[in-house]
Amino acid sequence: MGKPVKRPEQSRSEQAFLPEIAKGLRLTASRFFKNTFSAAEKGDIATVRYPEEQREYPERFRGVHRLTQREDGSPRCVACLCCSTACPAQCIHIEPAEYGDGDPRKGYEKFPKVFVIDELRCIFCGMCVEACPCDAIRMDTGIHMPPALERDAFLLDKEVLLRVPAADGSVKSANPRHEPGDHTYPGIDRDRSGH
Amino acid sequence: MSASLSVGQALMTAAGKSTFILGLVFAIAPLLVWAERRQSAMIQDRVGPHRASIRLFGREWRFLGLLHPFADSLKMVWKEDFVPPGADKILHAFAPWISLAPALLGLAIIPFGPAIYFEHLGDTLMLSPEGVPCVAGLASGVLGCTAAASQLGTELQVATLDAGILVFFAAGGLGVVGAALGGYASNNKYSLLGGMRAAGQMVSYEVTLGLTLVGPLLVFGTLRPEEMVRWQSSSIFTWGFVLQPLAFVLYFVAAMAETKRVPFDVPEGESELVGGYFTEYSGMKFGMFFFAEYVEVIGLAAIAATFFFGGWQIPLLTDAGFVVGQLHLPLSHGWVTALRVGGFVVKVLALIWLQLMVRWSLPRFRYDQIMRLCWRYLLPLSLVNIVITFLVIVWLRS
Numbered sequence A: 001m002g003k004p005v006k007r008p009e010q011s012r013s014e015q016a017f018l019p020e021i022a023k024g025l026r027l028t029a030s031r032f033f034k035n036t037f038s039a040a041e042k043g044d045i046a047t048v049r050y051p052e053e054q055r056e057y058p059e060r061f062r063g064v065h066r067l068t069q070r071e072d073g074s075p076r077c078v079a080c081l082c083c084s085t086a087c088p089a090q091c092i093h094i095e096p097a098e099y100g101d102g103d104p105r106k107g108y109e110k111f112p113k114v115f116v117i118d119e120l121r122c123i124f125c126g127m128c129v130e131a132c133p134c135d136a137i138r139m140d141t142g143i144h145m146p147p148a149l150e151r152d153a154f155l156l157d158k159e160v161l162l163r164v165p166a167a168d169g170s171v172k173s174a175n176p177r178h179e180p181g182d183h184t185y186p187g188i189d190r191d192r193s194g195h
Numbered sequence B: 001m002s003a004s005l006s007v008g009q010a011l012m013t014a015a016g017k018s019t020f021i022l023g024l025v026f027a028i029a030p031l032l033v034w035a036e037r038r039q040s041a042m043i044q045d046r047v048g049p050h051r052a053s054i055r056l057f058g059r060e061w062r063f064l065g066l067l068h069p070f071a072d073s074l075k076m077v078w079k080e081d082f083v084p085p086g087a088d089k090i091l092h093a094f095a096p097w098i099s100l101a102p103a104l105l106g107l108a109i110i111p112f113g114p115a116i117y118f119e120h121l122g123d124t125l126m127l128s129p130e131g132v133p134c135v136a137g138l139a140s141g142v143l144g145c146t147a148a149a150s151q152l153g154t155e156l157q158v159a160t161l162d163a164g165i166l167v168f169f170a171a172g173g174l175g176v177v178g179a180a181l182g183g184y185a186s187n188n189k190y191s192l193l194g195g196m197r198a199a200g201q202m203v204s205y206e207v208t209l210g211l212t213l214v215g216p217l218l219v220f221g222t223l224r225p226e227e228m229v230r231w232q233s234s235s236i237f238t239w240g241f242v243l244q245p246l247a248f249v250l251y252f253v254a255a256m257a258e259t260k261r262v263p264f265d266v267p268e269g270e271s272e273l274v275g276g277y278f279t280e281y282s283g284m285k286f287g288m289f290f291f292a293e294y295v296e297v298i299g300l301a302a303i304a305a306t307f308f309f310g311g312w313q314i315p316l317l318t319d320a321g322f323v324v325g326q327l328h329l330p331l332s333h334g335w336v337t338a339l340r341v342g343g344f345v346v347k348v349l350a351l352i353w354l355q356l357m358v359r360w361s362l363p364r365f366r367y368d369q370i371m372r373l374c375w376r377y378l379l380p381l382s383l384v385n386i387v388i389t390f391l392v393i394v395w396l397r398s
């Protein structure tokens, strides 16, 4: 035996249909007149006329990547490959290299000789930013990748990434770095390592 | 027609009138596509199409998106005309015509203006005490007839027929054939089902449609649309929608169902029937079905204006100009005629606007609900309307 379904209670005016239709028409007509004849305020129209108008992005919008710079302009990246490992789209390509002889960083850190992000394959998940231990890669630029006709235009290399500014114009990171030799340096440096 | 009008002249005026009404339809129909899209956008807080542009005098002109219908029609003309394998090629090609032609034919009986006297465009005309139009002038200080109109006027109506409104119904009845044939000839079960639904719906609603107009016919006592409009001349209180409000509502519902548009659009349904009877149509053949739908919308509005809103009558405007109590603003016959034709067009546009409002306000009915609405509510109500109208008329006469 089937379960009896209770019919919704309907008032006389609802059953008579026409009053309800009139109500509906009044609603749609009020929208129509408001939107058509209040040109100055655009009425309640929610559409953003895209190329001419742009929606303001939220503060934490993940835009095109940038590589943050140190004080001397070199990348903060230490080529640890954390980001390229974390990247689910596998769109980060890094070739690490040693700093040259005489550079105080030699032996402590590597640097990325090649650092390329394929912005077409990127899904803008932000995992690379999460993974980076050095605050070297960020997505706080607020720009989305401008369109281009060739795929190569979407391969951003180290030089480009280093120059892309954050939304506030900075190419650095507000987080301080702790260089070997600083008393805030958390790791083992040459003096204490017993080398 | 007076004998002085030769056959050649008669043909000329008929051609002119047909050109006017066809021009009106062919102008309004693309406008309707635009209005439909923009109006729905306004109702739904969107902007609607407004990007199609044309480069003129070194500037881009968008004309509020009015170019979109033209772009659309160009697209339709150039699209491939696909005939499905196994389709009945001849019927498949004919169905859109059979849909469109009756819709246009129905418009022939619509009076879009009063009788026009080409010789007297500059004169002020009025009705003589005997009810014959004459040239008005000040005879001994009183406005009166000074000369008889030199000849009979030309009705601004393509076909002045005794059968009048019956022609409209007959033409409307043919529209069913187009839809059903389109569905049958496509060799596609969705098309066939859609065609059958369209036929069932249209045949049912035609009964109601005819009966709802019997009430006004009883009131006006004539089948000729031009006579009906004259009947409604004395004031706004003799307009059809005041005397026959129920008939107006019933007619509007039934006629909307005849046009097969939302909320009565079951002949097509993406989730169940794909595109209904025009699933297998493309290019301009589809365009003709599409066009026929809009012509029907215009026809519905024109008939409603004629029956219920005084046709080309404008309140307070008489043959001799505006008359408010003792005040009299004389206008020449040419101006009066132009105003009246304009008034008719405005009424038609307003009724079309109302149809579009309904179309974008209501969800669609189920097929059984459509049939129930027709046979169990609209039809009995229209019969009740006829009986009441009949009794009132008999009571008033006795």
Ligand code: SF4
Binding pocket: A083, A086, A087, A088, A089, A090, A091, A092, A117, A121, A122, A123, A124, A125, A126, A127, A128, A129
């Ligand atoms: S945002 Fe995600 S997909 Fe894009 S580079 Fe970073 S980790 Fe890879």
Ligand code: SF4
Binding pocket: A076, A077, A078, A079, A080, A081, A082, A083, A084, A094, A131, A132, A133, A134, A135, A136, A137
């Ligand atoms: S960007 Fe960060 S995570 Fe990626 S290689 Fe450089 S330091 Fe490592």
